[in-house]
Amino acid sequence: MKQLIFIVCIIVLLCGCAHYSENPRLNEYNKAKGYRFDTLAAPTDADRVFVILAFSGGGTRAAALSYGVLETLRDTRFVSQGMEYSLLDEVDVISSVSGGSFTAAYYALFREDIFKSYEERFLYRNIQGELKRLAMMPTSWLKLISRKYSRIDLAADFYDREIFEGKRFEDLIRNNQRPMAIINATDLSTGTPFTFTQAQFDPICSDLSGVAVSSAVAASSCFPVAFAPMTLNNYAGSCRYREPDWVDLAVEDLQFNAPRYARGRALQSYNDASGRPYLHLLDGGVADNIGLRGPLASIRSNDPDLSVLRRINKGAVDHLVVIIVDAKTKQDDDIDDRPSPPGLKTVLTKIATVPLDNYSFDTVQALRDEFKRWETESRHYEDCKETLKSECADAEMPFDPPREVKLYPVYVGFDQISDTKKRHYFQTMKTSFYLPDQQVTDLRKIAGTLLDQSDEFQQLKTELNAN
Amino acid sequence: MEYVIVKYSYARNVFVDGQCNGETNQVLRVEEGTHRFDLGDNRDYSPAFHKSKVKNTTQIKPMVIMFSSMKEL
Numbered sequence: 001m002k003q004l005i006f007i008v009c010i011i012v013l014l015c016g017c018a019h020y021s022e023n024p025r026l027n028e029y030n031k032a033k034g035y036r037f038d039t040l041a042a043p044t045d046a047d048r049v050f051v052i053l054a055f056s057g058g059g060t061r062a063a064a065l066s067y068g069v070l071e072t073l074r075d076t077r078f079v080s081q082g083m084e085y086s087l088l089d090e091v092d093v094i095s096s097v098s099g100g101s102f103t104a105a106y107y108a109l110f111r112e113d114i115f116k117s118y119e120e121r122f123l124y125r126n127i128q129g130e131l132k133r134l135a136m137m138p139t140s141w142l143k144l145i146s147r148k149y150s151r152i153d154l155a156a157d158f159y160d161r162e163i164f165e166g167k168r169f170e171d172l173i174r175n176n177q178r179p180m181a182i183i184n185a186t187d188l189s190t191g192t193p194f195t196f197t198q199a200q201f202d203p204i205c206s207d208l209s210g211v212a213v214s215s216a217v218a219a220s221s222c223f224p225v226a227f228a229p230m231t232l233n234n235y236a237g238s239c240r241y242r243e244p245d246w247v248d249l250a251v252e253d254l255q256f257n258a259p260r261y262a263r264g265r266a267l268q269s270y271n272d273a274s275g276r277p278y279l280h281l282l283d284g285g286v287a288d289n290i291g292l293r294g295p296l297a298s299i300r301s302n303d304p305d306l307s308v309l310r311r312i313n314k315g316a317v318d319h320l321v322v323i324i325v326d327a328k329t330k331q332d333d334d335i336d337d338r339p340s341p342p343g344l345k346t347v348l349t350k351i352a353t354v355p356l357d358n359y360s361f362d363t364v365q366a367l368r369d370e371f372k373r374w375e376t377e378s379r380h381y382e383d384c385k386e387t388l389k390s391e392c393a394d395a396e397m398p399f400d401p402p403r404e405v406k407l408y409p410v411y412v413g414f415d416q417i418s419d420t421k422k423r424h425y426f427q428t429m430k431t432s433f434y435l436p437d438q439q440v441t442d443l444r445k446i447a448g449t450l451l452d453q454s455d456e457f458q459q460l461k462t463e464l465n466a467n
Numbered sequence: 468m469e470y471v472i473v474k475y476s477y478a479r480n481v482f483v484d485g486q487c488n489g490e491t492n493q494v495l496r497v498e499e500g501t502h503r504f505d506l507g508d509n510r511d512y513s514p515a516f517h518k519s520k521v522k523n524t525t526q527i528k529p530m531v532i533m534f535s536s537m538k539e540l
Contacts, residue, residue: 245485245503249500249502253500253501256500257500302497310487314487315489370468377525399494399526400493400494
């Protein structure tokens with residue numbers, strides 16, 4: 001009996017010592033190393049057609065929809081300089097949130113093999129049920145006794161074992177090819193997106209290469225309340241990190257470019273390890289549920305580590321394609337059918353989801369507006385040139401226009417489905433890590449249909465002479 | 468979006484806030500805000516840098532920033 005009690009005590013002690021997987025320290029800041037866009041190998045003219053994918057959150061629904069987009073891009077083929085390519089080969093960046101992060105990370109890690117193993121390993125699997133069963137196991141309870149191990153760590157370990165084969169960011173660096181997967185979580189203190197890139201890990205003097213990809217995906221899909229936030233250690237000040245030059249300039253810009261000011265301040269918030277020794281990360285959807293804020297900043301600004309604008313200025317980009325894959329739903333509710341006010345659960349659900357949906361809508365609109373502004377300004381230049389010629393045939397414009405770039409904002413979302421019944425079917429699918437097989441198959445198919453019905457996508461295909 | 472042209476006697480890289488952003492004598496796109504412009508490490512130009520608030524520009528009327536070659540001075 002004594003022996004049994006002793007063994008039980010040892011098990012409890014060992015499990016009670018369970019600890020989240022600590023993010024490793026960075027010995028020395030080096031801008032030429034780590035998981036960064038500029039360190040990934042690419043052919044000379046890889047930027048000519050620059051393709052960014054943004055995958056939204058929404059559990060398996062989002063994962064299947066984004067997978068369907070990858071399948072369609074794989075099947076869209078074109079010939080350039082005698083070689084056949086697919087549009088999937090042209091994808092440079094995938095920015096993802098929550099459910100979409102599973103597809104983004106899996107593709108970045110396993111490339112074309114995603115089409116052999118992902119369906120069985122994730123899409124058509126009851127991950128939700130397996131997570132629930134795992135949480136009910138006594139060994140899990142014992143681990144959860146530890147204050148440094150929570151349900152999100154349990155999920156991350158499960159994803160690591162069952163989906164991502166224990167791969168770390170060093171494996172992505174070793175792959176050394178595009179697309180770069182930018183997995184977005186939310187910094188709970190600042191409320192800003194937190195990306196799993198070395199540029200984001202530099203200020204906290206942490207080496208992303210030693211972090212498990214599953215941890216990034218778990219943080220990105222760390223749905224509030226269901227999971228506790230994920231913790232990172234902040235080692236700021238220990239790696240001779242040098243803040244980018246733009247930060248000091250951006251903090252002067254509060255009055256006339258507040259978003260740039262906010263980006264600068266958010267980055268500076270990591271500098272004080274004694275004041276902020278830990279960071280807590282939550283689902284990326286809290287800050288941006290379509291993963292588009294990062295790409296938008298990279299198109300608008302010369303500041304970010306990955307700035308598309310810098311590449312455009314250098315004349316490297318001819319076509320800029322942004323494909324937004326938005327698995328947003330529109331749940332049925334009957335609150336307006338009755339005179340009595342809705343219950344607390346309904347009100348809380350609305351409070352949690354409506355602002356996020358509105359923000360996502362605004363973000364998509366901001367991208368469209370940005371592209372429209374670029375086109376309008378180019379047109380003004382051409383109009384002015386034409387007027388000058390007609391009034392004074394010998395006169396020349398004092399400057400050439402900036403580099404021309406063709407823009408393709410492509411939106412894939414259920415509200416684009418014209419058939420009411422079909423739209424309702426997709427818009428009322430639940431948010432879970434389990435969906436019936438038929439729904440997963442339907443999501444994959446509708447992704448291709450929606451992509452094909454996009455005018456901008458058709459324009460791109462025409463431009464590239466793709467089939 | 469704002470527009471800037473950095474003028475110099477010949478073509479060389481333009482650095483905006485320490486990052487290469489295209490070449491001299493071409494209209495460049497920059498985000499509205501405070502920026503530092505220079506021509507990189509071979510510091511044979513004057514002034515050493517320009518710090519400017521870039522706003523209210525257009526493609527037709529970009530902000531003009533001038534550097535001179537030390538050899539010409």
